[in-house]
Amino acid sequence: MSSGHGFETRAIHSGQAPDPSHGSVVPPIHLTSTFAQTRFEADGPHTYSRVSNPTRNALEECLAALEGGTSCAAFASGMAASQAIFQTLSPGDGVVAGSDLYGGTYRLLEQVYKRWGLEVRYAADNSAEAYAAALASLARPRLVWLESPTNPLLFLTDIEAVCAVAKAKGCLVAVDNTFASPYLQRPLELGADLVMHSTTKYLGGHSDIVGGAVIARRPEDMELVRFQQKAAGAIPSPFEAWLLQRGVKTLAVRMERHCDNAEAFAEALRGMTGVAKVFYPGFADHPGHAIAARQMRRFGGMVAAELTGGVPAVRQLVENVKFFSYGESLGGVESLLSHPASMSHASLPREERLARGIGDGLVRFSVGIETVDDLIGDVRQALRS
Numbered sequence: 001m002s003s004g005h006g007f008e009t010r011a012i013h014s015g016q017a018p019d020p021s022h023g024s025v026v027p028p029i030h031l032t033s034t035f036a037q038t039r040f041e042a043d044g045p046h047t048y049s050r051v052s053n054p055t056r057n058a059l060e061e062c063l064a065a066l067e068g069g070t071s072c073a074a075f076a077s078g079m080a081a082s083q084a085i086f087q088t089l090s091p092g093d094g095v096v097a098g099s100d101l102y103g104g105t106y107r108l109l110e111q112v113y114k115r116w117g118l119e120v121r122y123a124a125d126n127s128a129e130a131y132a133a134a135l136a137s138l139a140r141p142r143l144v145w146l147e148s149p150t151n152p153l154l155f156l157t158d159i160e161a162v163c164a165v166a167k168a169k170g171c172l173v174a175v176d177n178t179f180a181s182p183y184l185q186r187p188l189e190l191g192a193d194l195v196m197h198s199t200t201k202y203l204g205g206h207s208d209i210v211g212g213a214v215i216a217r218r219p220e221d222m223e224l225v226r227f228q229q230k231a232a233g234a235i236p237s238p239f240e241a242w243l244l245q246r247g248v249k250t251l252a253v254r255m256e257r258h259c260d261n262a263e264a265f266a267e268a269l270r271g272m273t274g275v276a277k278v279f280y281p282g283f284a285d286h287p288g289h290a291i292a293a294r295q296m297r298r299f300g301g302m303v304a305a306e307l308t309g310g311v312p313a314v315r316q317l318v319e320n321v322k323f324f325s326y327g328e329s330l331g332g333v334e335s336l337l338s339h340p341a342s343m344s345h346a347s348l349p350r351e352e353r354l355a356r357g358i359g360d361g362l363v364r365f366s367v368g369i370e371t372v373d374d375l376i377g378d379v380r381q382a383l384r385s
């Protein structure tokens with residue numbers, strides 16, 4: 001499938017040719033741990049499913065095509081995908097990460113990789129200058145890690161500008177593209193070297209699998225990541241790879257509806273009593289609006305809001321909503337809400353969390369694809385009750 005084909009065509013056809021043995025339009029799930037070899041001392045295309053499996057490889061081909069990369073390695077979770085990238089570094093190597101990171105990534109860097117000898121710095125804010133300053137403080141800068149939009153405050157980073165700063169230092173840039181999905185943003189086209197996904201989220205889209213992926217622009221940047229996939233084996237099962245592929249086929253239509261709903265929801269939320277501030281990159285007065293408009297197709301399905309009543313107000317909302325499930329995660333067709341302070345960002349010390357702008361009354365909404373008026377009405381009645 002050529003990169004000249006449209007996004008939706010690639011999502012449906014890349015790696016998905018009908019099965020040659022029976023013509024089934026949907027390729028079968030290769031539920032096997034091993035592969036019978038036909039000749040002594042000669043391996044066929046597959047030997048053992050930790051190393052490669054046709055169902056997983058088909059998914060990897062599709063995800064690489066969607067991000068505009070040359071190759072992809074699928075993992076058992078987003079964190080396993082991130083881990084595989086960090087494992088390509090050596091003790092003494094330096095990493096600069098964004099300041100408003102997914103809590104699990106922060107925890108991995110702070111509690112695992114610092115112990116293993118990585119030098120970790122955080123950019124003071126989302127500007128390219130802040131990344132340059134953090135890079136300058138490292139003896140051996142090797143990797144820049146960023147999210148845009150960020151979790152949970154939806155701040156934007158100019159990916160192209162950070163890539164220029166990182167390149168000047170000879171660093172690779174990895175972008176966690178989970179919040180945007182490749183339908184809305186393709187970091188490799190903006191100069192990034194690696195893209196990481198928690199495929200648990202928009203790519204899967206149905207809250208039924210946990211998975212991750214790394215996609216590389218150049219084959220040589222995938223070599224060590226692929227080695228990690230094979231050596232450590234944090235792979236998705238063939239069934240999960242197949243489910244993920246099924247979800248990916250509708251990514252474009254789902255994302256359009258997520259964006260429509262989030263725009264209307266964010267606007268309505270702004271006018272509700274008890275809501276102090278709404279964070280949505282689609283607002284013209286959002287600090288990252290211009291960057292988002294430049295590097296994203298639309299503004300995404302995530303919205304965050306600070307409630308004036310703090311934790312008691314969050315409790316009231318959580319206990320009274322009907323259509324928003326209260327839970328971790330995002331990006332499914334069903335709406336979810338979470339409380340970053342006690343959930344995704346609970347591993348951040350409180351002062352650190354507050355310094356990053358993640359208040360006790362902050363709520364994060366993953367706006368699903370239900371009828372938007374029902375979602376707006378649901379939150380309005382829950383805030384009033």
Ligand SMILES: Cc1ncc(COP(=O)(O)O)c(C=O)c1O
Pocket residue numbers: 077078079080102104147151176178179197198199200210211212329
């Ligand atoms: C932005 C982001 N990156 C990475 C992850 C980790 O992915 P997983 O839960 O699939 O390991 C998450 C999970 O919420 C996330 O939101």
